[in-house]
Amino acid sequence: MRIACAAVVLSGSLAGMAFAGVVELKATREGSPVKGTVRLEAVEEGLKITAQVEGVPPGRHGFHIHENGSCADEGKAAGGHFNPDNVPHGFPVKDGVSHAHAGDMGNLEAGRDGRGALEITLPHLSFAPGRYGVVGRAVILHEKEDDFSQPTGNAGGRIGCGVISAD
Numbered sequence: 001m002r003i004a005c006a007a008v009v010l011s012g013s014l015a016g017m018a019f020a021g022v023v024e025l026k027a028t029r030e031g032s033p034v035k036g037t038v039r040l041e042a043v044e045e046g047l048k049i050t051a052q053v054e055g056v057p058p059g060r061h062g063f064h065i066h067e068n069g070s071c072a073d074e075g076k077a078a079g080g081h082f083n084p085d086n087v088p089h090g091f092p093v094k095d096g097v098s099h100a101h102a103g104d105m106g107n108l109e110a111g112r113d114g115r116g117a118l119e120i121t122l123p124h125l126s127f128a129p130g131r132y133g134v135v136g137r138a139v140i141l142h143e144k145e146d147d148f149s150q151p152t153g154n155a156g157g158r159i160g161c162g163v164i165s166a167d
């Protein structure tokens with residue numbers, strides 16, 4: 001992914017300017033057909049995420065930003081959900097940022113053709129370094145549905161992963 005003008009983000013002149021990047025989502029296991037793209041765009045409220053996947057088993061799949069920018073070990077190296085405020089798991093769009101991990105995106109639903117899409121705006125998150133910065137973290141697509149139970153929604157293994165990198 002390429003983030004244009006990251007230095008300008010740091011200077012604080014974000015308003016009205018488009019900053020965007022695309023993360024390539026890849027299967028975590030050899031031979032798996034899972035793939036997709038996750039577009040991230042800086043908007044006033046936070047980061048707008050637009051995801052498209054294919055090769056995914058039909059149904060709902062937990063979808064989150066995880067803490068570490070690594071997809072090694074079948075995605076386990078990405079660590080836990082990105083949770084800079086040390087709050088419970090949830091859905092920030094509905095529950096508010098004080099009742100959900102900053103990286104919680106709920107579920108992405110795939111149809112019978114294995115394709116799915118999701119658009120969501122995550123409050124707070126940013127390309128800029130710091131508490132809510134997403135560069136150097138990973139997007140994870142799970143095997144199972146996020147049921148919003150604690151601590152992480154019981155979504156099982158990690159079938160898709162992409163690192164959010166600055167270059």
Ligand code: CU
Pocket residue numbers: 062063064065066081140142155
């Ligand atoms: Cu996850």
Ligand code: ZN
Pocket residue numbers: 064081088089090101103104151152
């Ligand atoms: Zn979470």
